Amino acid sequence: MDLIDYIIIALKVIVGISILNVWLIQPKKPSKWRGGDAKTIVEEFEVYGLSKTFCYIIGFLKVSLALILLASIAFVNLTLIGSLGLAVLLLGSIIMHLKVKDELYKSFPAFLFIVMNLVIALHYLKVFS
Template sequence: MEYLIIVLQLIVGLSILNVWLVQYNKATRWRGGDATTIVEEFRAYGLPDWSVYVVGAIKTVLALLLLAAIWYPVLRFPAAIGLAAMLAGSVLMHLKISDPLIKSFPAALFLMMCLIIAFVPENAVLN
């Protein structure tokens, strides 16, 4: 189980960093509304431009902490719960503007992964 948790940490952490540091200004099928960038997406949600930078900073720091938690396990729970809260907000924003459910799929999937990371003990045995 320990390796599964590490794999999930890598998937979530690197994916969040990819969204906020690499795909920031690129159109994806997951963007809210008709947005082609993150700034446009936040505008579609009715959020102010400054919130992009606050949310981006929080998600980036939490993703880095989740990756660091591979070596410093004390960081695992707070990083995973923090990201889960942020991802729940992402899902709610998609629902707020009546996006098709498929657009919130990545956020919902990573939310579930974060909850597994946070609440499944590393030494759990799958039967």
């Protein structure tokens, strides 16, 4: 394996573990990154005008895609599903922050993870096309 392959694995681990942390370990803890003045993920979705049910659906999708991204370390064919799926959902996060006129810094984690996911996807397409 080349250095870039190890970097891609590191990006997959960083993104996957970070998403799992936010949704499974920290969902009820305050964070400076949450939309509006929300203290929890459910409150954040309320700030965006979205239902608790929608929050759980997005949470299920993000956790599932993070697990798929982590699994893609061993099963490379899962890479695009995990990376592009998360990139789309994270774009939705940025749109919601803009919708409620949050300070720009609150969108930074989503933007950073979109970039990481696109690097992962582009590397996959370069190597496996």
